[in-house]
Amino acid sequence: MNIQTPAPQALTFADYKSDLKPVWCPGCGDFSVLSAITKALATLQLPREDVALVSGIGCSSRIPAYTSVYGFHSVHGRALPVATGLKSARPDLTVLVAGGDGDGFSIGGNHFLHACRRNVDLTYIVMDNSVYGMTKGQASPTTEGDWTGSKLTPEGPGVAEFQPLEIALSAGANYIARGFSGKPNELTKLICDAVEHPGFSLIHVLSPCVTFRPEQREYKTMVHDGFGGAAFDEGTPDRREAFRRLMDDDGYSCGVLFKGNTPAFKPQTDAPRTIEEIQGDFIL
Amino acid sequence: MSTAFKDMTGAPEFLAHALQLEQEAAVRFDELADMLEVHNNHKGVVELFRKMAHFSRLHLAEAKERAVGVDVPALKPWEFKWPGDEAPESGEITDAHYLMTPHHALKLALASETQGFDFYQGLADNSAHQDVRAMAREFADEEAEHVATLKEWLDRYPEPDSTWDEDMDPPVSVD
C-alpha cells in the first residue's frame, strides 16, 4: 500500500468521528451513544481500518457515517446478517452493529434471535427509544401498549412490549447489558467489555427521542445501576440467576446482566487443498 | 453516580481531568453547533456554541502546556472522578432543541460552565494536595470569569415567551 502512515500516536475519541454532521434532532440520545462508541474505540485503541460498524435503517442506523471507521449502512432490519457475513469472512476485524428498536426487534426480529443463538463475535448496540422516528413516530415493539401518541395506533398499539434482554437471554446471547445514553462513560465501559467478551453481545441502550417521546428526557431520573440488586459490573454467568434478576427489572436497570462462557461461533475450517485437487473428485 | 466529593491523587491526575474536561467540552459544543446548524436554527445559537468550543480548545491548549513534563495518567472514560454522569463542562445534550433561542443556548452554556466552576472550586477548597488546590483555584477563577460573562450575555437575551417551541409544520418522514 502506498498510503502514508501518520506518526504513531494514541487516537482520541474525536479521531473516531467523521466530519459529517448528524441529522439527528438536537437533543437526541443517539449523540451520546456515538460519543460512547468513539470513546470505547479510543480506549481499546483499535486501528480505525480494522473496525467496521454495520447498521440497518432508522435514526440510530445513520451512525456508521458519523464515525471514521469502515461502515455499512445497509437495509431495514438486516444489519445483523450483514455483520455476520462480514465477521465470518473477515474474523480479523472488530465488528460492531448498531441500530434501533424497530430495526432490530421488529423487521429484524428473526435475525436478532438467530444472531443470539449463532453467537458470532459481534457487539450489537441497540438504541431503544420505543418509537419509529424516521417515519414520524409510530409505535415500535418496545412501545407501551397504551401509548396513544401515534396516528397509526390512536388507541395505543395494544400489544405487550418486546423484552429484548429476556429474549436475548433465552436465545443464547453470550453477553447482555443495558446502558443509558445520558451516562456515556458507563456506556463506554459496557461497549469495551462487550467487544472484549467473546461471542454475541447485546447492549440495550435507553436513548431518548426528544421529538416523539419528549417524556423520555426523564429517563435520567429513572435509571439506576445494577440488575436485581447486583452492582453495575456484576454480570452473572448463570442463566437462572440472570433470569431471576430480569424478573425484578423495572426496565431501567443499567449494567451487565449476563456474561456467558459459550465460545464464539467460527465457520468450519479444513486442511488446505488446491482447486486442482478439489476438481479431482469429478475425474472418472 | 454519587455526587460526593472525590479528591485527586495529585497534580498529574488533576491535569488528566482538566485535559479531558476541556476536550470533551470542545467536542460537545461543536456537536451542539452542528446539530443546530443542520436544523437551521438561529445563526446566533450556532455561533455561540462554536465560540464556546473555541474557548474550550484554548483552555485545552493551556492545560496541555501545564501538562508538559508531567506524566499524566491515561484514564479510561469511566475512571474519571466527575461529580456527575459526564465531564462537568459537557453541555447537556437533551437540553438542546431545534428551535432553541440564544437565551436557551446561553442557559445551556452557563449551566455547563457553572458545573466546571463547581468542579474546580470543590477541589480548590477540599483537595488534600496543596498543588492540586493551587491549580484548581486558578482554573476555578477562570471558570468564574466565564460564568460571569455568560450571565452578562444572558441578561441581554431575556427568556422568550412560552410559544418559542411551537412549530406550525408537521414533522418530516425521512427514511
Added chain:
Amino acid sequence: MALNSVSLALTGSGGAGVMTSGQVLVDAAAKAGWYGLMARSLGPQIRGGESAALLRLSPEPVQSMDDCYDLMLAVDWGNIERFASEIPLTSKSIIVTDPAQGEVPEIMRRNNPIIVEIPLKEIAKSVEGGRINMVALGLVAKVIGLPEDYCIEVLSKALAKKGPEALEKSIAGMRAGAEYADKLTGVPTLDAPRTDHGERWSITGNEATGLGALRGGVRFVAAYPITPATEVLEYMAPNLPKLGGALVQAEDELASINMAIGGSFGGVPSLTATSGPGLALMTESIGLSVASETPVVIINVQRGGPSTGIPTKSEQVDLNIAINGLHGDAPHLVTAPTSIADSLFTAQWTVYLSEAMQAPAIVLTDQAMGQARAIIDKPADLAFVGQRRKPELVSGAVEDGYQRYAVTNDGVSPMAIPGMKGGEYTADGLEHSPRGTPSTQAQHHQEQLDKRERKLKTFDYGDHWADIEGDGEIAIITWGSVTEQVREAIDRIAETKGLTVKLIALRLLSPALPEKMTEALKGVKKALIVEQSHSKQYTLMLKAHYDLPPVYDTLHRPGPLAIRPHEIVTALDALVAKS
C-alpha cells in the same frame, strides 16, 4: 438420427433403488468410454414415493434428453400417472414389466410400445440377498452391451463400506438379470466408445456451478436450503474450508443474501444460491448491492412457479424477476449457462464480472440442468478470477481524499477493503455523493445512476455474451438448459433436410447488448425463439431490447415436461414454410 444414443427410464416406487441402478449405469458407461446423462424425476415424497432414473448414453458428448425412451423398465407401477408424461414412448419403445405387478397401465400403452414381461421380483428372490434393482441393472447393462466388469468396478466402490459380501450379492443379482437379456430385442445398440478422449468428469449442473464459483474466487457463502438449489451449497460447504473459505447457514434468504453482501464488503468474493421463492425474498438487498456497489453472486436454480409451484421440476420462469425484479433503477448482471458443463464456465465468468464491475450478478440455471449428472470432457482452465479495483492500485485515490464512489470514465470506482488504512468509508444504500455521504441532490443521483449503468454497458464482455453457432438465414434464439435440445434439433435439421440454422443462446441476459445482437442477426431473415415459459418471458425480453428479424415464431410452454428436440424441429418446419 444424428446422434447414436440409447435412452433408458428406470422407474419404481418405495425404495426400490432404481436411482442407484441408474447411477451405476451411467458411471459404468462412462468408465467404458461412453458419455451420458442422468436426470431424475421425483415425486414430492422425501423417502420412497415414485421415482424415475432417466438416462441417455452415447459415444458422443450428450447433455440433454432425446425425444423418447428406447427402454423403460418398471419395477412396479405405483403412481405412474404422476410422471407418465415425462417418459414419452413410441411403438418401437420396449417396456419391461414384472407380471407380478399387474397389467401395464393404459397410460403407458397409448403409443403401443412393445411389452416384455420379465419376473423381476422372482429373479431377485432366486438369488440369496438378491435385490430387484441389481437384477434390473444387470439386465439393462447386458441389453445395451455394457460389459459387466465396468458395473462391478463402480459397484465395488459404491459398496466399499458394506463389505465384500454385499458386493457379491449384488453381482449375483446382476448376473441373474443379465440372463434374461435375450428376451429383449430391438433396443438400439451403442457404437463402440471413442478411445481418443482425454480426461472426463462426472458432474451435476449444481456441482459444476459450485466449482465454477470456487474457481472464480468465491470464498464466502451464505446458505439457506431450497429445492433444487441446495446441492450447489452442499457441494461448496465441505470444499470452501479447504480453500481457506467459509460457509454459514443462514436463518432465511433475507439473511443469506445480506450475509453474502457483508462478506463481500469485507473483500471476500461471496455467493448465495437459491430458487424462485428465495430470489423473491432477496430482491430488496440485491438493490443494496447495486447501490452500495458491493459485488455479490446469486445462483438461482429455477423451478416451476409461481409461489411454491413445482419445486422438483424445471421451468425458465425467473427471467422476469431476475432482470426486472429490483426496485429503483438498478442495473445489474444476469447470466445463464447454456448446458450442464457450461454451468462451470458461466459461474466462473459471472464471479469475474461481478467482482470487476462491483455489481450483483444473478446466475439463472434450472432444475433440469442443476440436478442432472453428465459425463463431460474436462472443462478448460479459465483465466477468469474475480479481481476488484483497489484504491492502492489507483494513483491518488487515497492521498487526495478517498472517494469510494468516485465518478470514473468506465464507471468502476476504486473499492477499499476493511483493513486498508486511509480507505475508511461507509457503504450506503442511501443515494450518496462520490465520497459516500448520504445525498438527496439531483446531481449526485444522476451521476451515480449514470455511473452504475455505464460500468455495465461499457464493459468488454468479449464473445462470451452468447453462444453463437453455425450460420444461415434462419436462427434459433434461446437460453439456458433448453439450448442443448436446440443444438440437437439443429443437427437433425442439417442432416435430414440439409438446412443450416444459426444458434444464438444468450449467456448474458442483462445488461442487453443490442449492437452485438444486431451483428449476430445479420443476414438472419427468420427466427424461432425457444423457451420454457408459459408467458414468453424470454421473447418479451428480447422484443424489449433487440431488433428481431421481421418474421419470428415462438416455441414456448411451461414445465415440467422438457421441450424435446422433435418439437423444435416441428416448429422450425412451420417457420420455414412461413412466407
